[in-house]
Each structure stands twice: as C-alpha cells, then as structure tokens.
Amino acid sequence: MMRRDTPWGPWDPAPLSEVVALFSVLPNRWWIAGGYAIELTVGRSFREHGDIDVLLLRSDQLAAQRALPSWEWCAADPPGILRPWARGEILPAGVHDIWCRPGPDDPWRIQVMIDESDGDEWVSRRDSRVRRPVDRLGLVSPEGVPYLAPEVQLFYKAKRPRAKDELDFTETLPALGDRQRDWLARTILMVYGDHPWTERLAG
Secondary structure (H helix, E strand, O other): OOOEOOOOOOEOOOOHHHHHHHHOOOOOOOEEEHHHHHHHHHOOOOOOOOOOEEEEEHHHOOHHHHHOOOOEEEEEOOOOOEEEOOOOOOOOOOOOEEEEEOOOOOOEOEEEEEEEEEOOEEEOOOOOOOEEEHHHOEEEOOOOOEEEOHHHHHHHHOOOOOHHHHHHHHHHHHHOOHHHHHHHHHHHHHHHOOOHHHHHHHO
16 A cells, blocks of 8 residues: 555555455445556556545445445536535536545545446446446456456546556556447547557557
8 A cells, every 4th residue: 555645635545354344335336446447357466556446436426435334525516626425415427536544643544436327227427428237347256346347447547647547557458358449449439549659558
C-alpha cells in the first residue's frame, strides 16, 4: 500500500482482503476495479497502489452506504471537489466518484466508482455507445473475488495513460484472449481515435 496526501486529507488504502470482506455482505453486484483488477487478472502483485476502487452500478449506489454503515462518505460533485454524501441521497447523474473513510479524523480508505446501466446492459460513463451485458462486465478470481474485466478496465485507462497505466497494459496484454484484444482495440479506436495501444493489441 502507498500512503499519499491530497487536499482533502491523506489516503491509506484498505487491504484488498478487508474491502472484499466489507462488500461481500451485499446482495448487489460489485467489482474490484482499478489497478487491483489488473493484478487479479495477471494473478500477482507488481506495483504499489495509491487507492483501492470498488465499482457499483448507479442503480445500486446506496449499497456502498449499506456496506460501510458507520463510515464517512464524500462525493466528487462537481469532479475535483468533495462534498458530503448524505445517507440515502441519490447522487446526480454526473457524479461517478465517492471517497470513503471510517471517520473524519481517519485517512481515506476506499474509493467507490459509479457506472451506468440500461436494463441488463452496462453503459460506459465515457461513451454511451460502449455497452455490454452486465453479467459479462466482470470476472471472478480463483479466491472468489469479483473484479472488472481487464479489457474494460484498460479501456478506461487508455484515455490519458499515465506511467502506471502503461505498466498495467504491458502486464495484462499477455493475459488477454483474442476476443478481449479485439473488443479493446475496436472500443479504443471508436472512442479515442488513433492510439498506441491498438497496434500492440493486434500483434
């Protein structure tokens, strides 16, 4: 884990095992996302993490409050600004990012990401043309941990890849099957245009 400072207080990410235990009590669908989803794909840890992400569908957003009933929640509303998320409040459509911590004097521990859906389809918050059945949005690790499908996670990372995103792509590429590579290449091209990852996906 990597502790880091922000204008809204320090981050000290919760261990993956703790996050899984907290969210496993829910009947709702959820997935580990971000860098940990990548590591669950490749089956090993290969870098430090400044946070830990859990993905929920917008229709299930209040499940975050049920999983963490005594915690403090703040929503990025508007993006780049944190404000308290009241118990039972339905967040506006443009809000996709929630920070969670045990209390106001504690570091931030878990980041909850909210994604869109339309019936039984997941809809990307980046581009509504990007869709897939919700039951194919994630995978499950041998230990039973649900995580975001790597091609979907890499699609999000492809928008403006940082050094850690480039590393995640490099480490994940050998684990991607032909269908995953094809979906990722087509989706990147459709949403972002020419991109250095598409040639590597075809190789």
